[in-house]
Amino acid sequence: xxxxxxxxxxxxxxxxxxxxxxxxxxxxxxxxxxxxxxxxxxxxxxxxxxxxxxxxxxxxxxxxxxxxxxxxxxxxxxxxxxxxxxxxxxxxxxxxxxxxxxxxxxxxxxxxxxxxxxxxxxxxxxxxxxxxxxxxxxxxxxxxxxxxxxxxxxxxxxxxxxxxxxxxxxxxxxxxxxxxxxxxxxxxxxxxxxxxxxxxxxxxxxxxxxxxxxxxxxxxxxxxxxxxxxxxxxxxxxxxxxxxxxxxxxxxxxxxxxxxxxxxxxxxxxxxxxxxxxxxxxxxxxxxxxxxxxxxxxxxxxxxxxxxxxxxxxxxxxxxxxxxxxxxx
Amino acid sequence: xxxxxxxxxxxxxxxxxxxxxxxxxxxxxxxxxxxxxxxxxxxxxxxxxxxxxxxxxxxxxxxxxxxxxxxxxxxxxxxxxxxxxxxxxxxxxxxxxxxxxxxxxxxxxxxxxxxxxxxxxxxxxxxxxxxxxxxxxxxxxxxxxxxxxxxxxxxxxxxxxxxxxxxxxxxxxxxxxxxxxxxxxxxxxxxxxxxxxxxxxxxxxxxxxxxxxxxxxxxxxxxxxxxxxxxxxxxxxxxxxxxxxxxxxxxxxxxxxxxxxxxxxxxxxxxxxxxxxxxxxxxxxxxx
Numbered sequence: 001x002x003x004x005x006x007x008x009x010x011x012x013x014x015x016x017x018x019x020x021x022x023x024x025x026x027x028x029x030x031x032x033x034x035x036x037x038x039x040x041x042x043x044x045x046x047x048x049x050x051x052x053x054x055x056x057x058x059x060x061x062x063x064x065x066x067x068x069x070x071x072x073x074x075x076x077x078x079x080x081x082x083x084x085x086x087x088x089x090x091x092x093x094x095x096x097x098x099x100x101x102x103x104x105x106x107x108x109x110x111x112x113x114x115x116x117x118x119x120x121x122x123x124x125x126x127x128x129x130x131x132x133x134x135x136x137x138x139x140x141x142x143x144x145x146x147x148x149x150x151x152x153x154x155x156x157x158x159x160x161x162x163x164x165x166x167x168x169x170x171x172x173x174x175x176x177x178x179x180x181x182x183x184x185x186x187x188x189x190x191x192x193x194x195x196x197x198x199x200x201x202x203x204x205x206x207x208x209x210x211x212x213x214x215x216x217x218x219x220x221x222x223x224x225x226x227x228x229x230x231x232x233x234x235x236x237x238x239x240x241x242x243x244x245x246x247x248x249x250x251x252x253x254x255x256x257x258x259x260x261x262x263x264x265x266x267x268x269x270x271x272x273x274x275x276x277x278x279x280x281x282x283x284x285x286x287x288x289x290x291x292x293x294x295x296x297x298x299x300x301x302x303x304x305x306x307x308x309x310x311x312x313x314x315x316x317x318x319x320x321x322x323x324x325x326x327x328x329x
Numbered sequence: 330x331x332x333x334x335x336x337x338x339x340x341x342x343x344x345x346x347x348x349x350x351x352x353x354x355x356x357x358x359x360x361x362x363x364x365x366x367x368x369x370x371x372x373x374x375x376x377x378x379x380x381x382x383x384x385x386x387x388x389x390x391x392x393x394x395x396x397x398x399x400x401x402x403x404x405x406x407x408x409x410x411x412x413x414x415x416x417x418x419x420x421x422x423x424x425x426x427x428x429x430x431x432x433x434x435x436x437x438x439x440x441x442x443x444x445x446x447x448x449x450x451x452x453x454x455x456x457x458x459x460x461x462x463x464x465x466x467x468x469x470x471x472x473x474x475x476x477x478x479x480x481x482x483x484x485x486x487x488x489x490x491x492x493x494x495x496x497x498x499x500x501x502x503x504x505x506x507x508x509x510x511x512x513x514x515x516x517x518x519x520x521x522x523x524x525x526x527x528x529x530x531x532x533x534x535x536x537x538x539x540x541x542x543x544x545x546x547x548x549x550x551x552x553x554x555x556x557x558x559x560x561x562x563x564x565x566x567x568x569x570x571x572x573x574x575x576x577x578x579x580x581x582x583x584x585x586x587x588x589x590x591x592x593x594x595x596x597x598x599x600x601x602x603x604x605x606x607x608x609x610x611x612x613x614x615x616x617x
Contacts, residue, residue, distance in 0.1 A: 051509055069510045078513045084506035088528040097524070153514055179517035 001062040001156040001189050003048060008057030009264055012045055017043045019213040020238045022055070028187040030180070032194055032204035036236070041214040047158050048191065050074045061157065074157075076148030077188075081162040085134040085140040091145050095120055098153035120148040123182075140171040140307050147179075151186075160192035164199065165320045175221040176203050203227065209233050213246040241296045243289075243320055253322035255284065260306040261317045268317035271296065276310060283307055287318060351497045371591060374493040375583035382453045386505065387584035395561045396569035397588065403552075403565060409483040411541050415492025416534070420526075421502035422493075424508070437493050440486055448486045449554025454481055475557030480565065482550035488541045495537030496530055503529055506558075539603055546589065 005023040009016075018040045025031050033041040046052040048059055050071040058067045066074055074248055085094050095117045099108055108116070114325075121127040124144040134142055143163060150158065157158065162180070164172040168301060180203045194200050200207045201221040209224055210217045217229040227239075228234035243251045263269060271287035274295060283304070287296040298318055300307065335496050376384055387393065422434055440448065456473035466473060473479045489572060507529065511521040527534075543612070549567040556563045565587045573582035 051511065051513075071509075072515045072517065076513065078510070081512065082506065084510040084527075086507055086510070086525055097511070097516075099521050101511070101514060101516040101524075149510075149514070153525055 002298070003157060003189060003191070004058075004060035006058040008044070008047060008054045008059070010040075010047065010052065010103075012053050016213050018047070018054070021215060023208060023215065023218070025189060025191060026032075027062070027189055030183045030190045030192075030203065030205045032192055032200035032206050032207045033198060033210060034194055034200040034236070035210035037167045037218075038212075039210040041195075041210050042066050042277050044210070045159050045191060045193050046206055048075050048157075049078050049080075051328065056061070063294060075153070075155050077147075077153070077155035077158040078169050079143070079150050080144050083134070083146045083166075085142055085146055085149070087134055089133075090130065091121070091126070091134070091137070092117055092136070093127050094145060095149045095151065096205040100154075101279060104230070107300055113313040116152065120152055121145075123151075124148045137190045138171075139167045140175055143167065143175065144289045145200060151188075156189070158188045158190040162193050162195070164196075165194070172199070179203060187259065201237075207237060210232065239297060241295055241298075241320070243290050243296065244294075251320060253320040255297045256282070257321050258296075258300070259321055260285070260298055260300055261318045262310075264317055265319070271316050271318055273312055273316055276307075276312065278302060285310075285316070287316060359387050369590065372586050373581050375579060376587040378583075379580050383580055384584045384587075387581035388588050390581070392561045393569060393581075393585050393588075396564045396585070397423050397566065399477065400546055400566040402477065403481050403484045404542055406481045406543050407488055407545045408538060410485055411488050411492050412538055414489065415494075415496060415531075415537060415541075418493040419496035419500050419530075422497050424505050427504070434497070437490050440489050445483075445487050445548065445550030446554055449483050449551035452482055452486075452551075474555050475559065475563060477563065479555035480552050480563060483555045484545050484548055487551050488545050489502065491541035491544060492534065492537035495533050495540070498532040499530055500526075532603050535603040536600065536607055539596055539600045543600070545594060546592055546596070600603045 003023075003025040005021055005025075008018055008021045008184070010018040021040075021044060023044075033044060035041045037038070043052060050056045050059075050069060054067075060066065061074070086097065089097070092114075096113050097117060098112045102108075107316070118127055118130070121130055124147060125186050126141055126144055126148070129137060129141065129145070134145070137145065137305070143326065144168075147163075160179075164175055176199055179303050181191075183203075204221060206218060207221055207224050208218050211232050212317045217224050217233045225237050226232055226239060226280050234240060240252050241255060242250050242252055259265075264270075269289055271289045273285060274288050275284075275286035277284040277286075279299075279304060285298045285300070285307075287298060289296065296318070310316070344491075357515055375388075400455055402480065419434065420429060456462055456466060458467065458474075458478065460474070464506050473482065506515060507525050511525045515562060516524065547567060548565075549571070551569075552565055556568055558564060558568060560572070564572065570582050570586045570589065573585060
């Protein structure tokens with residue numbers, strides 16, 4: 001089911017959370033709303049769900065204007081950052097909740113509900129936890145239960161609010177890959193909110209970069225990274241270095257967009273090595289050049305020629321190779 | 330103060346000097362024994378001074394029975410009303426933002442700060458024969474002051490804060506996400522309340538109701554002003570005790586007092602039980 005967001009604005013007292021947002025999400029797509037905290041991404045997600053009412057604008061699901069529909073009639077699955085599992089219910093009862101709340105005529109029998117719940121628990125690989133209470137589960141397990149609970153009512157749209165935000169780094173990584181695989185299997189139109197650009201790049205089909213209540217750019221992960229529409233997008237999607245060229249001119253480049261050498265080469269600048277950090281597959285070198293206080297960070301593969309035997313204080317020659325031409329910005 | 334915070338305080342004290350610890354504990358017990366335990370024993374010993382027979386005569390006397398009935402009636406009306414009011418008020422305060430919210434919270438606390446006697450006088454001033462509504466009420470043959478409605482009203486007034494006060498922090502701490510999740514899963518307002526909100530606040534609610542009941546049974550000041558002390562009609566148990574005592578009928582007074590005491594002990598046990606459940610719930614939430 002497709003989602004259209006039409007001219008949506010929202011204020012909280014004097015604070016402008018969303019300013020005339022327009023967004024089309026295609027059926028079956030997995031879209032990330034990416035931005036710093038306070039940029040309005042969660043508000044937008046909650047407006048799509050019907051948990052908040054916009055001051056102006058419409059939400060359209062598959063051609064039908066649902067702006068006036070109550071939360072319970074929108075048929076969206078919603079996953080909260082802090083899970084929001086019902087603490088006094090077992091895992092089984094949590095997942096069964098949506099089915100049991102259906103009006104009597106539509107409500108399946110307890111036997112059908114049990115089958116459905118176990119099917120979902122198997123899907124999230126946690127069937128063995130059916131009798132536990134949420135407080136007995138780890139964060140990653142709780143979030144998977146929350147997802148199973150949201151999917152139980154067969155929503156047409158899945159909305160996830162910082163779903164991995166409360167988890168530790170390793171679990172977060174596992175879970176987001178698992179979510180991407182799950183999305184490939186069930187192809188449910190999904191929108192998730194995140195402030196982590198790596199997460200958005202890794203999981204989403206398209207990324208919506210937001211800042212201060214407006215959309216800065218919409219595009220595929222490669223697009224927003226390689227062709228940022230604004231300085232904000234460029235800085236938000238990755239680390240960057242600034243190299244002053246004199247006369248108030250500078251160029252921006254990413255740490256990996258650099259050529260390093262131990263010996264002097266054409267167009268390469270001399271720099272002093274301030275720090276060397278092996279980060280697994282890559283190594284990060286912090287460089288200091290003469291006429292600039294801002295340090296330069298360079299990232300190269302760990303077995304790069306220039307690294308062998310390199311120690312702090314030595315000299316290196318570097319040259320920026322920005323893929324994005326944004327020199328004068 | 331809940332037992333959870335008491336336990337926390339005890340934990341930090343345990344690390345201190347052992348002598349100081351013993352002195353403090355001994356002091357606490359001494360105060361407890363002198364000011365609480367001893368009076369209770371006196372009440373009981375006075376009640377049974379002339380034997381079990383006299384005790385039962387005193388508490389089975391028609392006026393005493395009628396006082397007991399009236400007390401239970403006032404409790405039976407005031408407590409459910411405060412239950413409904415308390416849950417609604419706590420719900421509004423903790424789940425919605427609206428203007429006048431802090432004023433509402435302050436008003437809920439008002440009965441704690443106003444002396445019960447003044448509360449009683451307010452009702453006399455409003456509904457008494459010379460009161461604002463006195464003429465209208467007597468024209469319509471409705472009696473509030475010096476009758477059961479006045480006693481119930483006074484009881485409601487002094488017990489208003491108990492349920493709401495207990496629930497507001499609990500519901501604020503729990504937030505609205507589970508309710509939102511329930512609505513997203515298709516639950517209507519009533520289903521959400523019954524299946525999600527109520528189970529989450531259950532123990533806090535029971536605790537509040539127990540406190541409310543205890544206060545409703547024991548209330549003296551406000552009820553005394555509006556009751557008129559008509560024997561067998563508008564006397565509650567505490568008022569009946571006072572009358573007997575003023576008549577130098579000490580044994581009867583203490584017998585009825587021990588009846589009140591027995592009710593209080595039952596309430597205390599209920600309170601202990603709900604409090605234990607509540608603090609267990611809270612410590613579980615803290616572990617998250």
